[in-house]
Amino acid sequence: MSAIPLDLDNTLERPGERAPLVLGKSDLASITEQVCEIAERPRPSREWWLAFGTSASLTFVLFAMLGYLFWTGLGVWGINQPVAWGFAIINFVFWVGIGHAGTLISAILFLFRQKWRTSINRFAEAMTIFAVICAGLFPAIHVGRPWFEYWLAPLPNQMQMWPNFRSPLLWDVFAVSTYFTVSLMFWYMGMVPDLATLRDRARSKIRQIAYGIAALGWRGSGRHWHRYERAYLLLAALATPLVLSVHSVVSFDFAVSQLPGWHATIFPPYFVAGAIFSGFAMVLTLLIPVRHIFRLESLITPRHLDNMAKIILATGSMVGYSYIIEFFIAWYSGNPYESFTFLNRALGPYAWSYWIMFTCNAIIPQLLWFKRLRQTPGLLLVISIFVNIGMWFERFVIVVTSLSRDFLPSSWGVYWPTWVDLLTFLGSFGLFFTLFLLFLRFLPIVAMAEVKSVVPAAGLELGPHRGHGQYWGEIPHQHDEENER
Amino acid sequence: MKSDAEPGRFVFPAWTNLIRPALAIVLVTLPAYLVALVWLGGSPKTTDVGYRPEQPVPFSHALHAGQLGMDCRYCHTTVERAAFAAIPPTQTCMNCHKQVRANSPRLLTVRESYASGLPIPWVKVHDLPDYAYFNHSAHLRAGVGCASCHGRVDTMEVVQQVHTLSMGWCLDCHRNPDPHLRPPELVTVMDWVAPGDPAEHGRRLREAAGINPSVDCWTCHR
Numbered sequence: 093m094s095a096i097p098l099d100l101d102n103t104l105e106r107p108g109e110r111a112p113l114v115l116g117k118s119d120l121a122s123i124t125e126q127v128c129e130i131a132e133r134p135r136p137s138r139e140w141w142l143a144f145g146t147s148a149s150l151t152f153v154l155f156a157m158l159g160y161l162f163w164t165g166l167g168v169w170g171i172n173q174p175v176a177w178g179f180a181i182i183n184f185v186f187w188v189g190i191g192h193a194g195t196l197i198s199a200i201l202f203l204f205r206q207k208w209r210t211s212i213n214r215f216a217e218a219m220t221i222f223a224v225i226c227a228g229l230f231p232a233i234h235v236g237r238p239w240f241e242y243w244l245a246p247l248p249n250q251m252q253m254w255p256n257f258r259s260p261l262l263w264d265v266f267a268v269s270t271y272f273t274v275s276l277m278f279w280y281m282g283m284v285p286d287l288a289t290l291r292d293r294a295r296s297k298i299r300q301i302a303y304g305i306a307a308l309g310w311r312g313s314g315r316h317w318h319r320y321e322r323a324y325l326l327l328a329a330l331a332t333p334l335v336l337s338v339h340s341v342v343s344f345d346f347a348v349s350q351l352p353g354w355h356a357t358i359f360p361p362y363f364v365a366g367a368i369f370s371g372f373a374m375v376l377t378l379l380i381p382v383r384h385i386f387r388l389e390s391l392i393t394p395r396h397l398d399n400m401a402k403i404i405l406a407t408g409s410m411v412g413y414s415y416i417i418e419f420f421i422a423w424y425s426g427n428p429y430e431s432f433t434f435l436n437r438a439l440g441p442y443a444w445s446y447w448i449m450f451t452c453n454a455i456i457p458q459l460l461w462f463k464r465l466r467q468t469p470g471l472l473l474v475i476s477i478f479v480n481i482g483m484w485f486e487r488f489v490i491v492v493t494s495l496s497r498d499f500l501p502s503s504w505g506v507y508w509p510t511w512v513d514l515l516t517f518l519g520s521f522g523l524f525f526t527l528f529l530l531f532l533r534f535l536p537i538v539a540m541a542e543v544k545s546v547v548p549a550a551g552l553e554l555g556p557h558r559g560h561g562q563y564w565g566e567i568p569h570q571h572d573e574e575n576e577r
Numbered sequence: 578m579k580s581d582a583e584p585g586r587f588v589f590p591a592w593t594n595l596i597r598p599a600l601a602i603v604l605v606t607l608p609a610y611l612v613a614l615v616w617l618g619g620s621p622k623t624t625d626v627g628y629r630p631e632q633p634v635p636f637s638h639a640l641h642a643g644q645l646g647m648d649c650r651y652c653h654t655t656v657e658r659a660a661f662a663a664i665p666p667t668q669t670c671m672n673c674h675k676q677v678r679a680n681s682p683r684l685l686t687v688r689e690s691y692a693s694g695l696p697i698p699w700v701k702v703h704d705l706p707d708y709a710y711f712n713h714s715a716h717l718r719a720g721v722g723c724a725s726c727h728g729r730v731d732t733m734e735v736v737q738q739v740h741t742l743s744m745g746w747c748l749d750c751h752r753n754p755d756p757h758l759r760p761p762e763l764v765t766v767m768d769w770v771a772p773g774d775p776a777e778h779g780r781r782l783r784e785a786a787g788i789n790p791s792v793d794c795w796t797c798h799r
């Protein structure tokens with residue numbers, strides 16, 4: 093059992109030594125115990141019930157709003173000419189953006205051998221799945237007549253009617269559904285060994301059968317592990333391009349149109365950076381309380397938070413750069429409509445939303461240059477919530493300002509959401525948190541099997557290299573003796 | 578749960594071994610299902626090809642349009658100037674049948690109708706859905722022959738539908754009209770054959786007349 097001090101600052105970089113990614117008295121057994129215990133509590137805490145009750149009620153509100161929408165029609169929303177894309181599209185882009193952190197953490201960081209991903213990937217992938225579910229909901233209800241949704245699929249028919257393959261909205265259908273499928277497979281497949289652990293520890297009949305079926309007969313044999321690692325690598329390679337492609341395609345919804353403020357080549361990278369930015373912010377928003385409540389500080393260490401904060405800082409700076417360079421592009425294009433659009437964003441009737449966006453996304457995350465702030469979970473939580481707010485407003489600014497004032501002043505208009513819009517958006521958070529709380533209650537929230545691969549438990553007493561260096565300094569250094577010999 | 582498992586541990590019961598062969602069966606039968614789906618979807622039963630209702634009068638197009646060589650427009654008078662190709666009134670039949678076979682029992686219904694003034698209840702064969710707008714005159718003016726859509730009516734004892742009249746079938750011609758075009762004055766010639774390559778012949782006619790069939794939704798769905 094390694095006894096690394098729990099308060100060790102593992103954010104330091106020491107050449108030649110690897111920072112420990114698991115702190116405290118953690119070994120293989122204790123990690124199993126620590127993670128499984130969360131899903132094995134006989135009954136959830138009162139706080140869980142409170143949170144679950146709230147989010148389930150909000151989910152009910154969501155479904156009530158959907159029922160009202162389907163019964164009455166799209167007129168219950170604030171959309172009209174000229175702003176025909178209102179909350180539904182804003183929320184879609186918001187949620188699908190959040191859904192980007194999971195695959196980035198699980199696939200790209202995996203391929204780059206970033207071991208710190210192991211403690212947070214399960215969590216981030218779950219968040220991705222739930223966010224994409226919320227995202228998929230909005231375009232589905234925005235089409236107005238959801239019972240015709242099968243028209244989105246290219247089904248052969250006697251009318252020779254096909255979806256418009258030149259429309260980015262159709263590309264969206266394929267991009268998002270592919271992303272959801274791959275993310276779900278990745279999440280579930282990665283969870284199989286841990287589900288088998290829960291199965292083996294299960295006491296009640298129901299849990300034995302449920303986890304038993306979910307674990308697909310995993311026995312942990314060498315052949316199982318071999319196939320598993322292969323499949324995981326392949327899925328990671330499959331998922332990696334999706335991280336970049338999905339939000340690029342989402343940005344095409346805007347960029348392929350002719351509207352000033354949308355029609356810009358900067359959109360795909362700008363959207364991808366924004367998506368990763370918002371995704372990591374949402375991971376932090378959820379992770380920091382969960383880490384505290386379930387006492388996971390030994391697994392999700394300051395270094396994990398520090399790394400995520402750095403990614404937020406990097407992508408936030410990219411987003412801020414995009415905001416500024418958009419003004420340059422507008423001016424440099426020489427297009428008066430383009431210039432007007434950006435001046436209108438910053439100074440027009442929706443300027444308040446622009447400045448909320450700019451403050452939350454471009455200014456507040458710059459605080460993360462300070463290491464002390466990156467290591468204060470409470471402050472990180474606050475900053476991440478600001479980023480979430482800012483990224484929602486970014487989509488609001490893009491959708492509403494461009495549509496409400498385009499080329500002809502005679503066709504200008506004003507958009508305000510109705511109470512149905514607001515409650516539907518709120519309800520989507522209910523759905524998200526309901527799924528998330530069920531995840532916390534029933535599934536292994538940390539990838540135990542993967543974390544165990546970074547526990548320096550084995551071979552510590554064997555000296556340097558076996559235990560990957562002695563960063564934490566309690567084990568006597570043997571480098572010098574060896575060198576002298 | 579079987580006893581060979583450790584107590585308290587879930588083991589997949591033996592019947593789950595059947596899932597794999599079952600999956601194999603599904604994978605094998607799936608193509609068969611798809612083939613059957615396409616086959617049945619395109620079968621005449623589904624598309625109404627061969628629809629041949631019994632008419633109240635045993636009128637033979639083979640006799641009138643074929644052997645006697647009557648022009649289509651003698652009876653279907655409005656076809657060149659209206660959307661609808663008129664079904665002739667009984668008076669048109671009686672133009673001849675007052676003299677020709679005036680006492681034939683097969684023409685009893687026609688004579689009754691002529692006497693009473695009530696039209697003969699002909700059954701419509703080529704019936705498009707109400708949401709599809711079709712104009713005969715436009716097609717005739719462009720040089721689409723009667724036979725292109727209705728087939729060789731001059732050989733039919735009883736008229737039947739020979740094409741699906743589906744939207745895809747319409748679009749096939751609207752997207753590539755050349756092989757179906759002829760000089761507009763020859764539209765009612767049932768046995769007309771293009772001199773040389775029909776597509777090439779049609780292309781020249783199309784370019785000369787500036788024919789540009791629309792494939793917008795509102796061309797047919799107004």
